[in-house]
Structure formats: C-alpha cells, structure tokens
Amino acid sequence: MLVEVPSKAVTSPILTIDLHALARNYRHLAQRTGAAPIAMVKADGYGLGATEVCLRLWREGCRRFFVARVDEGIRLREALPEAEIGVLDGAVPGSEAALTAYSLVPVLNSLEQVDRWRRAAAEAEQLLPAALHFDTGMHRLGIPAAEVHHLSQDPGRIAGLDIRHVMSHLACADSDVVALAGKAEAESADEQVPDSRHQGQASPSEQQLEAFLKLRAMFPQGAASLANSAGIFLDPRFRMDLTRPGIALYGGCPWGQLAANPMEAVATLEAPVIQVQDVPAGATVGYGATWQASHPTRLATLPVGYADGYHRSASNQARVWFGNVAAAAPIVGRVSMDLTIVDIGHLPEGAVTPGTTAELMGAQIPVDEVAANAGTIGYELLTGLGLRYQRRYVDGE
Numbered sequence: 499m500l501v502e503v504p505s506k507a508v509t510s511p512i513l514t515i516d517l518h519a520l521a522r523n524y525r526h527l528a529q530r531t532g533a534a535p536i537a538m539v540k541a542d543g544y545g546l547g548a549t550e551v552c553l554r555l556w557r558e559g560c561r562r563f564f565v566a567r568v569d570e571g572i573r574l575r576e577a578l579p580e581a582e583i584g585v586l587d588g589a590v591p592g593s594e595a596a597l598t599a600y601s602l603v604p605v606l607n608s609l610e611q612v613d614r615w616r617r618a619a620a621e622a623e624q625l626l627p628a629a630l631h632f633d634t635g636m637h638r639l640g641i642p643a644a645e646v647h648h649l650s651q652d653p654g655r656i657a658g659l660d661i662r663h664v665m666s667h668l669a670c671a672d673s674d675v676v677a678l679a680g681k682a683e684a685e686s687a688d689e690q691v692p693d694s695r696h697q698g699q700a701s702p703s704e705q706q707l708e709a710f711l712k713l714r715a716m717f718p719q720g721a722a723s724l725a726n727s728a729g730i731f732l733d734p735r736f737r738m739d740l741t742r743p744g745i746a747l748y749g750g751c752p753w754g755q756l757a758a759n760p761m762e763a764v765a766t767l768e769a770p771v772i773q774v775q776d777v778p779a780g781a782t783v784g785y786g787a788t789w790q791a792s793h794p795t796r797l798a799t800l801p802v803g804y805a806d807g808y809h810r811s812a813s814n815q816a817r818v819w820f821g822n823v824a825a826a827a828p829i830v831g832r833v834s835m836d837l838t839i840v841d842i843g844h845l846p847e848g849a850v851t852p853g854t855t856a857e858l859m860g861a862q863i864p865v866d867e868v869a870a871n872a873g874t875i876g877y878e879l880l881t882g883l884g885l886r887y888q889r890r891y892v893d894g895e
C-alpha cells in the first residue's frame with residue numbers, strides 16, 4: 499500500500515527568497531556605479547538559486563553574469579541564452595570544448611590559460627571571447643604583473659581572442675571601507691587618529707588600484723573592472739567601466755558589519771515551533787548540557803539544525819525573532835543536526851505554541867548577525883544553506 503508522504507510544506511522550515519528585494523539591491527548598485535554591474539552568481543547564486551536570481555536580474559537589465567565553474571556556466575546557459583556568462587576558473591585543462599559549445603567567456607588567469615584558449619580559437623577557426631585577470635596583490639588567481647608586461651609585448655599571444663574584460667580583484671575592500679569610515683568620522687570630530695594599520699601608506703585597495711591602472715594602460719581593450727561589493731563603496735575611481743558585486747545583491751552588508759547596511763535582506767529563514775516545554779531551575783539543554791536554566795523557564799524547539807546550514811557554532815550565541823510578539827529569543831544549548839532550542843521564558847504566556855513561526859534569519863535577524871554569532875561571514879552562511887528547506891520565491895508584496 500502506498501502511503502502519501504506529507505509535502506515539505508507541512509514539515510519543513512521555509513527559506514523565502516525575495517526577488518524584488520534582489521532587484522532593488524541591483525538597481526541601487528547600478529545607480530551608484532552608473533552602469534549595469536556584472537552579477538556574481540557563483541555557488542548557485544550565493545546559495546539562493548542561480549537560475550531564479552539570474553532570470554530576475556535579466557529583467558532588471560543585467561546582461562553579464564559570472565560563475566566560478568564551467569558546469570555552473572553550462573547550467574546557466576539554458577536559462578540565459580543571450581547573456582554573457584563568465585567563468586572565473588578560466589580555461590582549465592579539458593574545458594575548451596564545453597566553454598566553446600556553451601559560448602562561455604573564460605577569465606584567463608595565467609599565460610598557460612591564455613595559450614590554451616588561443617590554441618582553442620585557432621582550432622575552432624573563430625574569434626573566441628575572453629577576459630584577462632591580472633593579479634595586483636591578492637596572489638590567488640590572475641596573471642602576475644611581470645607576465646602582463648611580457649604579454650603586452652607579444653600581441654600574437656592573444657591573437658584570435660576577443661578581449662571583453664580586463665580585471666583584477668581586491669583583497670581588502672571591506673576593511674578599507676571600514677577604515678575610511680573611521681577616518682572620516684575622526685576628521686569630522688577633528689581628531690588626530692594615527693592609521694595604525696597602514697602607517698600613512700596607501701591602503702591595500704589604493705595600492706591595487708594603482709597597480710591595476712598601470713596594467714590596464716597596456717591592455718586598453720574591453721571593459722575594466724576591479725570592484726566587488728565593498729569596492730563599490732570605496733571612492734568612485736574603483737568603479738571603472740564595470741563592477742562585480744556578489745554579496746551586496748543578496749542583502750549582505752558589503753563590509754560585513756551590522757550597522758548601516760545599505761542593502762535589503764533577500765533571504766528569510768523561518769521555522770515553525772514543534773514543541774514547547776516548561777523546565778525547572780537547574781534544567782540543562784541539549785547535547786553536552788552546555789546551558790542550564792537559572793530559574794524556571796519555557797523552551798521552544800525549532801526544526802532547524804546544522805544539517806540545514808544553521809551552524810553548530812551558533813550554539814548559545816544566536817537568536818531568533820517571533821514576529822507575532824515582535825520579540826527576540828536566545829538560542830540555548832547546542833544546535834544539533836536537525837533541531838535548535840530557544841528560551842522563551844521572557845515572552846508572554848501562550849505567545850509561542852507549536853506552529854508559531856520563528857525567524858532565524860531575515861529582516862529582523864540580519865544574515866551578518868547570524869554569521870557573526872556563528873564565527874563566520876554571511877557568504878559562508880548563505881552558500882551553506884541546505885537542501886531541506888521548502889524554498890519559496892516571492893517578488894514584491
């Protein structure tokens with residue numbers, strides 16, 4: 499006999515993704531930079547669903563999307579037949595046929611990749627699109643400055659390539675935004691605050707900008723881009739022709755702080771309470787009994803755990819929000835695989851019962867707050883959201 503399995507809607511927490519908020523964040527960045535930014539949609543659109551994210555941003559006028567892996571690009575191509583899709587890993591060995599077949603634009607990170615892609619163009623007897631990624635100090639990916647010099651003196655090496663972008667990536671844009679804001683505050687208060695980190699030197703971002711401008715002068719073709727989300731909030735020189743925001747689109751604070759985030763929350767994680775219980779003073783909670791009630795209180799259990807990407811390191815640290823009484827409640831004890839417990843002893847009697855919805859992340863509990871309480875960053879939290887949630891895409895009211 500077949501038994502009907504309850505739908506996820508009955509049993510699962512809900513991850514709501516507000517595509518209208520995403521679109522407003524995109525518009526905000528486009529207005530600030532004066533050009534439609536490249537949308538960074540790697541890791542499945544920072545965990546929120548690359549296809550849904552890209553289709554919404556396309557409607558907003560976005561025509562350029564970058565992913566990390568070739569197969570991410572292949573999957574996006576179906577949804578976006580006309581978009582420019584860049585692949586940050588570049589022309590890695592064995593990727594040439596797929597890059598060509600799906601009209602992807604590899605971000606060439608080394609002379610070895612340049613050579614491989616030029617040979618692919620020669621073999622295909624067609625002009626192939628490419629981006630050139632210069633390393634300006636992060637030493638992660640990119641062609642080192644000395645090699646960019648060689649390349650500029652050997653134009654045959656990029657023959658057959660249509661250079662669409664010339665780019666580099668900032669290592670410290672977030673902390674430089676914070677440092678700049680601190681400096682501006684000190685200056686307005688007329689204080690003399692020594693910049694202990696840089697000792698009067700140009701900031702790391704300024705040094706990278708200077709290095710990039712020199713390399714750009716050797717390769718004036720295509721659009722120049724340097725700024726990630728945080729870079730957009732440095733001074734306007736960083737914006738160049740195009741910018742490459744990721745986290746800001748998805749509602750994370752570009753410089754990772756809680757105060758004054760200019761972006762709107764996009765992802766909301768909610769769960770229904772599944773059990774409420776009264777416990778006496780001295781009762782302990784969860785694995786390892788890491789929390790003990792100092793007085794009689796009431797606890798509520800939520801069906802979310804680290805298997806859902808709600809980090810165990812948030813144990814005894816993070817909080818949730820009960821919208822029905824507009825009040826927060828702290829997580830007590832350890833977050834376990836499927837469950838998390840909150841102390842609701844301070845809330846009005848009867849306010850929280852099985853079925854009452856708690857927000858674990860969203861407009862009231864910012865992603866950056868949850869991340870900070872779990873000892874990580876919003877990027878890791880979003881990209882680690884599990885597959886068990888019921889996902890709901892909304893667009894506006």
Ligand SMILES: *Cc1c(COP(=O)(O)O)cnc(C)c1O
Pocket residue numbers: 538586667725726727728742743744745746
């Ligand atoms: C991920 C990434 C970005 C976007 O960074 P955010 O900090 O999320 O805005 C931009 N450029 C490159 C090369 C990246 O890898």
